[in-house]
């Protein structure tokens with residue numbers, strides 16, 4: 001295991017009355033054991049198909065690796081069209097495991113250029129089309145439902161361009177990743193003959209990085225996808241106990257639940273590594289969309305959840321950390337640290353006469369970022385603000401697999417503790433349905449009437 005979970009600074013022994021006591025953990029033990037038992041009993045079933053992904057994809061992985069090699073040999077660009085769970089994982093893994101300036105490297109030092117188009121900002125689409133030649137580009141359309149407006153509008157724009165520029169071969173520029181059994185993309189894929197990968201039933205968007213959604217883009221980038229899955233299975237095995245002291249994800253969930261009960265309604269994710277910067281975006285969706293729920297499993301109105309906030313160490317020490325150390329006691333700050341950077345950068349000599357600068361000389365940037373990480377932990381703890389550290393030995397495919405599976409497990413356990421369904425997203429549907437109604441989609445006439453009957457905005461409140 002390359003990941004360590006350090007929760008010292010969540011405990012009352014370190015942050016006094018703002019912290020959690022061992023007695024509180026002990027009192028929650030029966031619930032934690034139930035959460036574990038529920039997970040184990042339902043492994044692979046319902047919406048927990050993702051729990052088996054580290055074990056049941058040997059054949060798919062072979063196809064992914066072969067397809068990726070083919071893409072690399074024939075194309076110069078690989079563009080993901082997808083949003084939410086169909087985009088955030090691929091972006092986070094790309095950022096973590098490829099060169100930080102990957103697309104700008106000279107061609108001989110990288111593979112195909114890689115882009116993830118998740119928004120429907122027209123200027124962004126124009127910007128992409130300004131820098132790629134679609135004839136040299138493979139588009140991976142990813143949508144589990146096969147119906148998401150953002151992704152399908154991108155699909156329509158791109159296929160129209162491909163048809164005009166590539167003629168009969170246009171369909172060879174698209175790989176579809178979608179549900180085998182439902183949605184429009186699968187029908188289009190069959191009609192047009194797109195190469196297709198399936199998102200297994202029981203794997204929801206935000207839990208899908210370790211299926212073809214994330215594995216194909218990763219393999220195209222030359223990332224060790226088997227290592228990613230091995231990391232996930234390492235974490236799964238490390239969490240094979242109903243005792244939170246022997247199961248890091250269950251302990252993390254137990255503490256998150258207790259923290260929420262103490263009014264810590266904000267979860268700040270703060271990696272001290274640029275390579276892990278986008279892991280915070282991925283986590284924000286996982287944590288926010290899974291746990292933010294109005295109603296519990298008994299139908300009771302609960303309005304639970306913790307608002308996820310992304311931050312970056314050390315950058316946000318000069319921005320948000322003032323609030324975290326002196327502001328309200330309403331947060332848990334998760335620091336992700338990296339013990340060994342792949343490459344370090346010595347801080348050169350050259351300021352002998354300036355003592356206030358010279359103390360840096362002879363050290364390295366790696367030492368500086370890690371010292372600042374420990375210093376921030378200290379400052380947060382000294383001011384009694386709850387924080388925890390997830391420490392990776394290094395950033396590699398295996399440790400990233402461990403990290404992502406750790407947070408997925410924590411989310412699932414925490415959903416059980418909160419007695420909510422962490423795998424649905426009814427709050428997202430409302431906005432989607434309103435968009436369909438306003439765009440005149442058939443079947444949404446009643447929603448359109450509801451929108452038209454809603455109170456109109458008053459000019460009095462617009463200045």
Ligand code: PA5
Nearest residue numbers: 084085086143144145148205206
């Ligand atoms: O986690 C989820 O299920 C969602 O955030 C989806 O990933 C997102 O809405 C995109 O859906 P789809 O993959 O069906 O296009």
